Every structure is written in C-alpha cells, then in structure tokens.
Amino acid sequence: MSDKNYNFLVPQEELDELLSLYCRNFTTLAQDGRFDKIVGRDKEIDQVMLILLQRSRKNACMLAPAGVGKTALVAGLAQAIVTERVPNYLKNAQVIELDMAAMAAGTNSPAEFQERFIPICRGLAERYQYPEFPRYIMFIDEIHTIMPTVKGSAYAGLSEVMKPYMTVGDLHILGATTLDEFREYVAADPALDRRFQKVHLAVPNVEETTMILQGIRGSYEKHHQLTITDEAITEIVKLTEEHMRKRNQPDKSIITMDAACAWQNMFRSEERTLSLEAVYMMVAKETGLHPGALSDKKFDRSETFDPSKNNIDTGTKT
Numbered sequence: 001m002s003d004k005n006y007n008f009l010v011p012q013e014e015l016d017e018l019l020s021l022y023c024r025n026f027t028t029l030a031q032d033g034r035f036d037k038i039v040g041r042d043k044e045i046d047q048v049m050l051i052l053l054q055r056s057r058k059n060a061c062m063l064a065p066a067g068v069g070k071t072a073l074v075a076g077l078a079q080a081i082v083t084e085r086v087p088n089y090l091k092n093a094q095v096i097e098l099d100m101a102a103m104a105a106g107t108n109s110p111a112e113f114q115e116r117f118i119p120i121c122r123g124l125a126e127r128y129q130y131p132e133f134p135r136y137i138m139f140i141d142e143i144h145t146i147m148p149t150v151k152g153s154a155y156a157g158l159s160e161v162m163k164p165y166m167t168v169g170d171l172h173i174l175g176a177t178t179l180d181e182f183r184e185y186v187a188a189d190p191a192l193d194r195r196f197q198k199v200h201l202a203v204p205n206v207e208e209t210t211m212i213l214q215g216i217r218g219s220y221e222k223h224h225q226l227t228i229t230d231e232a233i234t235e236i237v238k239l240t241e242e243h244m245r246k247r248n249q250p251d252k253s254i255i256t257m258d259a260a261c262a263w264q265n266m267f268r269s270e271e272r273t274l275s276l277e278a279v280y281m282m283v284a285k286e287t288g289l290h291p292g293a294l295s296d297k298k299f300d301r302s303e304t305f306d307p308s309k310n311n312i313d314t315g316t317k318t
Helices: 012-022 025-033 042-052 070-082 100-104 110-129 158-166 179-186 206-224 230-243 251-267 276-288
Strands: 024-025 059-063 095-099 136-141 174-176 195-198
Touching: 012 024, 012 100, 024 025, 024 206, 025 095, 025 195, 042 059, 042 070, 042 110, 042 195, 059 070, 070 100, 070 110, 070 136, 070 174, 095 174, 100 110, 110 136, 110 158, 174 179, 179 195, 206 230, 206 251, 230 251
Parallel strands: 059 174, 059 195, 095 136, 136 174
Antiparallel strands: 024 095
C-alpha cells in the first residue's frame, strides 16, 4: 500500500523490505495452505482474539512446555483470519513472526541489530492509527530471550526498545515461552509483565491428542501417499504417552506418525497402509526398546536393535 499521503518516518517500501527479510507472514502462509489444520485450540484462539480486541493491554503471551503447540496456536489465529472467522477489527490482519536469527545475522553489535529491529516496530506502530492499513500482529517466539537479564542471547535488551510502543498501545504483540522462563525473565520486569495477558496452554490428554492426529492425518497421507488408520493413530498415542514421558503431546505423537510413515515407504513400500510394525519400529528407535516389547506381535528377539545406529538398517522383517 502506498504511503505517499502520510508523513511516515519509515516509508512503506523500506517497511516492506524489512518485513520480507526478517519476518515470516503467517497470514500469507495460511492462505497458501502451508499449515496443518489446527485442532483442539479454538478456546485459546478465541482468548487471544479477545485480548487483541482490547484498547489497552492488547498483548498476549502463550505459556506452555515445549511441544504443546504455542506456535500452532498462532498458525490457528492466522487460519481464522484467512477464513474470516474473526471480528471486523481483525479482518485482513497480518500475523508476522520476527525471525530473530535472520535479523541478527551479519551484525557485530547490539546497535546494528537494533537498526533493523527499531524500524519494524516504528513502521508498524505508525500505521496502527490508520484503518486503511492492515492490523499487524507481531509474534515473537521464545520471547524471554529479548529480556535484558537473559545470558548469552544476541537479542537481550530488545524489550526496552519495544516497551515505549507497547505503552502507548500502537503494537499488537504475541509472545510464546514456557511458564518457568516467563516467571524468571519476563515477570522480573513488572512494567513489561503487566502489558501481557497470559494464555495458558494445557498439555493435551490422550483423547485430545488422538483428535489432533485424526484432524491432521490428511496432510500426512497426502505427503506420504499412505492410508493412516484410526488403529495406527491410537497405537501411536498410547505408545508415546507410555514410553516418551520426557516429551509432550501432541508433538511427540505427530513426529512419531511422520517417522513411521517414512519408515513404511522406505522398507514396506508395497504396503500402502501405515502398518503397526512401522509404528513399533519408530517408537523403539526413540526409546531404545526392542520393537517386540511394544506389542503382542512376536518379533524375532535374536535381531539386535541398536538405537545408536538410528536403526536405518532395521529394514529386514522382524
């Protein structure tokens, strides 16, 4: 959109270039069908929308352990915008994720980094008051890394740059981090803490995880050219829940389903339905268990199962 009739400090051409270089546009990606269907997070997506609609304190921080789906929730918000399942205020909004690594690449000092970061904040804030420009919603993953007290982060201290724009309410910020990291780093700054409303994401239980896998299976069936049965999904969720206790749902089940489909195509390509054998092999690879210990099926226990070899050589039928 042209800015010739506005007295912006950051011209539209410069802002567009910065957004292209250092951001991912979730709304565009959702429009292109790049995200799997987001299942089971409607309540949390609606909660984020409610926060964004407010006049003040319109910044949300999603709190959950790794693998629970914080970024997926943001993708779900972008999908809701594309399908116009949002209030008028958010129609045509642009959800953009700051790519901090790309922004930091090639810089030698915090000042050089901020020369890229500040114009993005300023440019988006300048356009907030003009309804002819889209609403921009800035997403920062691992938002605790921008706090001054974080050790070893190239982005430490950026929160001080953002704070003035958040104070006057010209930016919509979505953050994501774990509850412990939020408490340790973000909540340590009361001025920033009170500008965020918290959205807690619970770890999905077995039933919810099963629904999520059933909701996204179409994308994996299309990619792998396989049929994924309800039985295979049930077995994946059961085994990951029982044997991968240090990781969280739904991430561990999604990764296992994807890996099992890949194994099926590599070693049992003549069978076009995901087999339970493939599921057992991939769970065994991740846990170090023998695949025969994961089911009632009688595997040949004389076969050596060595997880340190990534088990690519376990293509022979057991």
